[in-house]
Amino acid sequence: MSAPKLSPLDPTSIPAAAAASAAGTSTTASTAPVDNELELVTAARAGDISAFETLVNRYERKIFRLGMNITGNREDAEDTMQEAFLKAYEHLPEFQGNSRFYTWLVRIAVNQALMKLRKRRPNETSLDQEIETGEDSFFREVEDWGPSPEQRFEQSELQGILSTVIGELDPSFRIVFQLRDIEELSTEETAELLKLSVPAVKSRLLRARLKLRQKLNRYFRRSENQ
Amino acid sequence: MKCNNLIEELSSYLDDALDPALRADLEVHLQKCKRCRLVVDTCKKTINIYCNSDPVPLPDDTRSRLHEALKLKLQRAHR
Numbered sequence: 306m307s308a309p310k311l312s313p314l315d316p317t318s319i320p321a322a323a324a325a326s327a328a329g330t331s332t333t334a335s336t337a338p339v340d341n342e343l344e345l346v347t348a349a350r351a352g353d354i355s356a357f358e359t360l361v362n363r364y365e366r367k368i369f370r371l372g373m374n375i376t377g378n379r380e381d382a383e384d385t386m387q388e389a390f391l392k393a394y395e396h397l398p399e400f401q402g403n404s405r406f407y408t409w410l411v412r413i414a415v416n417q418a419l420m421k422l423r424k425r426r427p428n429e430t431s432l433d434q435e436i437e438t439g440e441d442s443f444f445r446e447v448e449d450w451g452p453s454p455e456q457r458f459e460q461s462e463l464q465g466i467l468s469t470v471i472g473e474l475d476p477s478f479r480i481v482f483q484l485r486d487i488e489e490l491s492t493e494e495t496a497e498l499l500k501l502s503v504p505a506v507k508s509r510l511l512r513a514r515l516k517l518r519q520k521l522n523r524y525f526r527r528s529e530n531q
Numbered sequence: 532m533k534c535n536n537l538i539e540e541l542s543s544y545l546d547d548a549l550d551p552a553l554r555a556d557l558e559v560h561l562q563k564c565k566r567c568r569l570v571v572d573t574c575k576k577t578i579n580i581y582c583n584s585d586p587v588p589l590p591d592d593t594r595s596r597l598h599e600a601l602k603l604k605l606q607r608a609h610r
Contacts, residue, residue, distance in 0.1 A: 354605055365597060366586035383593050387600050394604060447569045450576060455583070464587045467580065486578050511542040518570070518577040525576075 346406045350397050357397075361390055364407060368414050374471055374483040375418035378425065385421060389414035411488050415498055422476060446519050451527035470520045474513060481506055482513035532560040537567050545575060 348356035368389055372382030392413050400409055454463065471479050484495040485506070496506045537560055543549045544557055561568050589597075
C-alpha cells in the first residue's frame with residue numbers, strides 16, 4: 306500500500322474524506338469535513354491525517370498556554386506542545402475514549418511540562434512541599450473592580466495582563482490553578498496527575514486564586530481605569 | 532464566622548461545595564462585611580476571566596516548527 310499523501314498541515318488544504326480515502330479508509334460523510342471530536346479521533350486512528358491535523362489546529366493554542374503556565378518558559382512550552390502532539394499521535398491506538406480526547410491530551414502535556422520544569426529547576430520545584438503563606442496578606446488590595454474587565458480592555462491587552470500575572474505566581478500555585486480552573490479538571494484528577502493529596506490541591510488552589518486576585522487588582526481596580 | 536474563616540472556606544464556597552449550614556453562616560458574614568464581599572466578587576471575576584479568555588495566538592515561527600515536526604512524524608509513521 307502506498308503512503309498516504311501528506312497535506313501541508315493546513316486543516317483546509319485536504320478534505321477529511323480525501324485524506325481518509327488516501328489512507329484507505331472511509332468517512333461517515335463523504336464530502337463534509339469531520340467536526341466532532343470523537344469522530345475526528347476515530348478518523349485519525351483509522352489513518353486520516355487531516356483529522357489529526359484538525360485536532361492539532363483546534364488545541365495547539367491551549368496546549369501552548371498550558372506549557373507556558375506550567376514551565377514559565379517559552380522554549381519549554383514549545384517543546385511541551387510539540388512532544389504532547391507527537392506522543393498523542395503515537396499513542397492514539399491506546400486512547401480508549403473513556404475521557405475526552407482533549408483531557409487525555411492535557412494529561413500527556415502536563416507530564417511533559419512537569420519533566421521540563423523539574424529539569425530546569427531541580428532544586429526549586431517540589432510540588433508537594435509545604436508552602437508558607439501569611440493569611441493576613443490576602444486582605445491587601447481589596448478594592449472594587451467596577452464593570453467587568455473584559456468590557457474595559459482590548460482582548461490582546463487582557464491576554465497580556467493575564468499571562469504576565471499568572472507567570473508571577475510560584476509554579477506550585479499556577480500549575481494547580483491551570484489544571485483546576487483553566488482546564489477544569491476535578492480536584493481528584495489534579496491530585497492524581499500532580500501526585501499531591503486532595504487537601505494539598507485544595508490549599509494551593511485557594512492560595513492561587515487569592516494571589517491572582519490580588520495581583521490583578523492593580524490592573525482592574527476601578528480607580529485605575531475610570 | 533470571621534474574615535479569616537471565610538478565606539479558609541472561600542474556594543469551597545466558589546465551587547459550590549460547602550455544606551448548607553456553613554454556606555448560610557458565610558453568607559450572613561458576607562452581608563455584614565464589605566471587604567469580604569469584595570474579595571469574593573473579585574475572586575469570582577479572576578476565575579471567570581481566566582476561564583473565558585482565549586489563549587494568545589501562537590507565534591508564527593512556533594506554529595511552523597510544530598507543524599513541521601508533525602509532518603516529519605506523520606511521514607515516518609506512514610512510510
